[in-house]
Amino acid sequence: MDKDGGKNQYIGQEKFYDQDSDENSTEYPEHHIENELNEIEQMKSDENDIKLDQNTIDALEKMKDLNVGRQMMNEMLERSKNIAERMADLKWQLLEGQERDDLVMKRLIGLCEDIAELRPPTESSTSTDSISTSPKTQNLSD
Secondary structure, rough: OOOOOOOHHHHHHHHHHHHHOOOOOOOHHHHHHHHHHHHHHHHHHHHHHHHHHHHHHHHHHHHHHHHHHHHHHHHHHHHHHHHHHHHHHHHHHOOOOOOOHHHHHHHHHHHHHHHHHHOOOOOOOHHHHHOOOOOHHHHHHH
């Protein structure tokens, strides 16, 4: 053993550890590196959470758009069924001769307007005014 009973060795080690805790030390303790690596991993995880949250928001917005589209399609389907029922009713009344020509024309114009509302508007689409002034329509009302 040393004269001091091994204290020099211990003091030397203590001095080494004291240097690690010193802010001016050039050595960086391994546990600090581990802590910083863990912090970096946590930050990466947080970034992934943020990306996940944005993906969730995007998905919810798409679902909302799809729901709006689905509602519009359901409304159009209901309107189409209504028009089909009205057309079938008008057909049978015409075949049985129960309707007057002027009432038939009004009902046909109403059906045409409803059908025109179902289509997406285009520049080449005809208005309902041109239907009422077409030669066929004038012949029917004569």
